Amino acid sequence: MEKFLKRKNLIVEGIPSIGEGASDDHSKRRHVEINLEGLPSDPGLRKNIFSYHPNDRDRIRRHYLQQGPCQPKGHDFPQKKIGNIYRRFVPKWFEEHGNWLEYSVSKDAAFCLCCYLYRPNSRAQSSGEVFVSDGYTNWKKKEKFNEHVGGPDSAHNRAWRSCEDLMKQQQHIQFAFAKQSTQARKDYRIRLTASLDCIRLLLSQGMAFRGHDESIESTNQGNFLMLLRFLAGHNDDIKKVVLNNAPGNQKMIAPDIQKDLVRACAMETTNVILHEVGEEYFSILVDESRDISVKEQMALAIRFVNSKGCVVERFIGIVHVRDTKASSLKAAIEVLFLKHNLSLSKVRGQGYDGASNMRGEFNGLKALILQENSSAYYVHCFAHQLQLALVAVAKKKPQVAAFFNLVNNITTIVGASCKRKDLLQEKQIERLLGAFDCGELSTGTGSNQERSLQRAGDTRWGSHYRSLINLSMVFTPVIEVLQIVEEDGTAEQSGDACLLLGVVPTFEFAFILHLMTTILAITNQLSLALQRKDQDIVNAMALVEVAKQHLQDMRDEGWESLISEVSIFCEKNDIEILDMKDMYKTPGRGRPQRKGEVLTNLNYFRFELFNGVIDWQLQELNNRFNEANTNLLLCVSCLSPKSSFVAFNKSKLIELAHCYPLEFSEVSFRLLDKQLETYIRDMRSHEEFSNLESIGDLSQRLVATGRHIVHPLVYLLVKLALVLPVATASVERYFSAMKIVKSRLRNKMGDSWMNDCLVTYIEREVFCKIDAERILHSFQVMRPRREQL
Structure with a gap:
């Protein structure tokens, strides 16, 4: 021994x-x-x-x-x-x-x-x-x-x-040696609880703790000390035992004490999440991004079905990775899994943004994980696929590519200086006041807000749509600002403004502006729906099909309404309206578009632009969202409860069970065959299951009625379908939170300190419900303490 x-x-x-x-x-x-x-x-x-x-x-x-x-x-x-x-x-x-x-x-x-x-x-x-x-x-x-x-x-x-x-x-x-009096223990608890209360507030708001000067003479000692002083000033019991009234070495305000309390908060928050996960299967959502100190950080979230049948996505942690190779990312995932007592054998799905190091067929992260767990199926983030489809259309169609270049140039020139931004706002106010006097606009809460130009980005979801919406709302003020720049700007700026004024206030520019705004409005609704945390993959595929059908209907029946909308816009902004029967001329050249080819305006705008752009968009959506052809998702779609389970197919669901050999044995397959027959009769015979729209609704209703116990194997299939990731929007939100927590003024945060702050800030809904006594106990046993609770 x-x-x-x-x-x-x-x-x-x-x-x-x-x-x-x-x-x-x-x-x-x-x-x-x-x-x-x-x-x-x-x-x-x-x-x-x-x-x-x-x-x-x-x-x-x-x-x-x-x-x-x-x-x-x-x-x-x-x-x-x-x-x-x-x-x-x-x-x-x-x-x-x-x-x-x-x-x-x-x-x-x-x-x-x-x-x-x-x-x-x-x-x-x-x-x-x-x-x-x-x-x-x-x-x-x-x-x-x-x-x-x-x-x-x-x-x-x-x-x-x-x-x-x-x-x-x-x-x-x-x-026995350091025996405390009852009053000393009580004072210690009050002192420690006061520090914890201040820390909990700062963590939940993502605020900094320490100040640049924390000396007694400083008038701004940082958020933590100032908040503790404020708390002591409003509570006499706390004031008697904290800061100057505390023993010299027991003030509980040292940086190490603050970090221990934050670590205890993060540990307890993570423990609640892991307890919520329990023994359930889950999917992982992974992405990497640089922080303000130019460190490559990898964020990990898990997606699972909780005890109420609801789909939940939780943040597990963030890890600093020295490189973004697939092997390095997998090693970082294993470190996090070991730290939190998780296992790769429980993973039933992988969701990434589609980068080559993630989705590589042989050496990508998904391939490395599939080598250990063949049931960890990979799904390319739907929101990223949608954005890639939009970017592809913006680049492949020459007229659309030129249009977005013009929009970016307008944003650059008009928003190049604070003076021009202020000038744009003044022009908007003048136009709004004139519209009010004429009775063209009505007042109301939240209406007629000031607009600013926004630059579209290939990696920012919805940025193209917001950019075009803002430009159409301030089109006339933008033209007026460009005219001022042409007259008063430098030679280079004046030349750029002159070129834009020759192209922007034209019928063709207005037509493409409204065409792309209408198309992006359809896809923007799809993008927002895909970013919901509780979205299931069957419903996501259905939303994609709805967007495709909407675009097809627009191609078949939307020409008249679009040309009418463009004409109204041109009249409002003093733009010449073209006759669709006239010959099309390239703006500024006075001759047909191509030598030897004669086009009317109708042929060019309707068939080349209108139909051509929509066809490109439909083709890209079909190419990007090809998961609908995979066998796994075809089987998953049979679980859909829409229209009284019209998509139900027993053989397909048994085939789905074969995709998860670790969950279903030979005996389970025979039981599942009989259980599916009982299940579908049970579902169709009860009115409460007739109006369900998604697998998520079905899961919650099964748990609420206790039928997840009656049909355990079917409920297992439902959970496996729900954990398949739809989008990595949650991880993108975590990186947005990282920019708040690790800001320019806090760019020297250590990796462990940043991870603890992020866990409590991102999962503050869980963190705020944790009893303070649990956190105090975790802090107390973290290391030997002189005082005891």
């Missing part, structure tokens, strides 16, 4: 050797010093490690839990691979005997540490010597566990009671 403890780097002083005994008298207990330096990554003895002080025990337990358990295989067997051999143990045994049974991964053996620390004088009384010396490895005879425990007064139970007494904080020798 001594060799075993040495192998685990547990330095034992004063513990009797194998042949000696240990007294149960508390006054004669031996002191156990545990050295954490050089602790192995092998999580042996990871559940219950007893030391002389509870803080030491929890410190060691956290260390091993951060290393994570051995990787699970299937449902029941965690495993450790040694060469080509898998060593396994049954987790249920450790759950039943978890108060004393310890497992060593490297030795593949069970131990009883409490019997060694407090073993009786006689070896004969120690039922199960093997649990103390060499470790028990005969897993087939699990009854030996109960034999080792014995009766109520057995040697093992006496040793275990001694260990329990040892862990009581009030019996610790340091507690």
